Amino acid sequence: MAQPRTLALDAMGGDHGPEVVVPGAALSLERHPALSFILVGDEARIAPVLAAHPALEKRSRVIHTTHVVAMNEKPSQALRRGKGSSMWLALDAVRKGEAHAAVSAGNTGALMAMAKLILRPMKGIERPAIAALWPTVTAECIVLDVGANIGATSRQLSEYALMGAAMARALFHVERPTVGLLNVGVEEIKGAEEVREAHAALKKGVELPLDYRGFIEGDEIGQGRVDVVVVEGFAGNIALKTAEGTAKQIGQYLKDAMTRAFLSRLGALLARGGFRVLKEKMDPRRVNGGTFLGLNGLAVKSHGGTDALGFASAVDLGYEMAESGLLERLASDLETFHHRLGSDTHSSS
Known part of the structure; x- marks a missing residue:
């Protein structure tokens, strides 16, 4: 209850x-x-x-x-x-x-x-992050950071992984969420030094409550390959805004194509059920709300221009996060992570 x-x-x-x-x-x-x-x-x-x-x-x-x-x-x-x-x-x-x-x-x-x-930031957190829900072909994933910080050290990226996994457990009800690091390629030699160091640190955390899957590329986010995608805030915000803009662009393409000629309009009428499902899946109001993670309390940011339906999604998110006991579990995970990785984690910051 x-x-x-x-x-x-x-x-x-x-x-x-x-x-x-x-x-x-x-x-x-x-x-x-x-x-x-x-x-x-x-x-x-x-x-x-x-x-x-x-x-x-x-x-x-x-x-x-x-x-x-x-x-x-x-x-x-x-x-x-x-x-x-x-x-x-x-x-x-x-x-x-x-x-x-x-x-x-x-x-x-x-x-x-x-x-x-x-x-105030939680003990063991250098920088809080903003986490966003991201629609995928299978369900949803969590992407962080999407704009709280510009740049991130390897330690901070590792902390984002733990924060995102805690949120995934709360919302998706999976005990060991899958986590990937966003990179320019999946090969171990690719990417910025901080990303490669975070990759090495997360590979060592075999007993952590997450399943680390290594590097993923931008085109794999929407495929739902992992539950949590970790990225520094500059690239994360650009990725989020690009995805939102692309969704609107595709919607406009479809609208234009379906109203161009009589047969197109007839086809649109016959396929209206399918288009309704597509519209619902692409509706940004359905996943409105970015969560500030890494603080001693929960705060949710709604899009400023949203309507009542979109704001309700942000309120729903706040409720679900409060109901999950996320903060207590995350505090425990952070303590375990820093204890196990010790000087290796701190020396990379």
């Missing part, structure tokens, strides 16, 4: 604020009746939207603030001026133990900076 969980939502974050956050929370509540919410933001804007969702209203309380972090603020500015903002207070509810996770569609850089300051 699901345990009661409370999520703190930055109701003012993103392009649309409460008009998307509140309906999104209502959708997630339908799927997870054990949820309750702390909605942080301008009560005058939240209240009328919340009143349209009576079931959610009964399961929510509002923390009022009119202070909002702008989408274009630099992380350094957000840290200086952001205390007391809707984003800050949502994260602080997690720190205080009032909420099991925070969800925001706000400024990514500001959210990461605030989360690191308020929740």
Whole structure:
């Protein structure tokens, strides 16, 4: 039976604020009746939207603030001026133990900076990472880092592998998730020195709760070859944005082709069931939400421009991560990893 969980939502974050956050929370509540919410933001804007969702209203309380972090603020500015903002207070509810996770569609850089300051990195973690769900031909995989950091040492890449495996256990319910390192080739001599050193370190971790499969290339991510793909944040963010853009491009190609002539339109009508399935699989709202891993608390970043359905996916993700006991298991895995690899791991950082 699901345990009661409370999520703190930055109701003012993103392009649309409460008009998307509140309906999104209502959708997630339908799927997870054990949820309750702390909605942080301008009560005058939240209240009328919340009143349209009576079931959610009964399961929510509002923390009022009119202070909002702008989408274009630099992380350094957000840290200086952001205390007391809707984003800050949502994260602080997690720190205080009032909420099991925070969800925001706000400024990514500001959210990461605030989360690191308020929740603090876990013991043994040099840099937290952002992990994203990635659709594959078989199901889904997890890719990290997709933008929290530029560059990564071999130690940090190894930590990403452990963090991603912990998330995979939580979401995919597999005890030994398969893990691959994204590289320019599968040969041992290829790739940056940090990637090759991380590869060597992970090969030694034979007793870790993951199944390390070595190097994979970019075209193998969508094939579902592994449960977790590890990459430094610069390349990871480019890969993610490229995949999202390609999905939209293919969708437009199909739409244009199916409406070009009468026979094409007739074929589209006959194949509408198949196209509906394809559209659902390619819908980015279905896997909306990047998780900040490596902190003493859970924080989920939703796309800023998403709608209620997309925000509900981010809320679902926060709930599932809270329900899984991920933080406790990851802390244990990190301690084991650094103990076993000892000086080899630290000397490569």
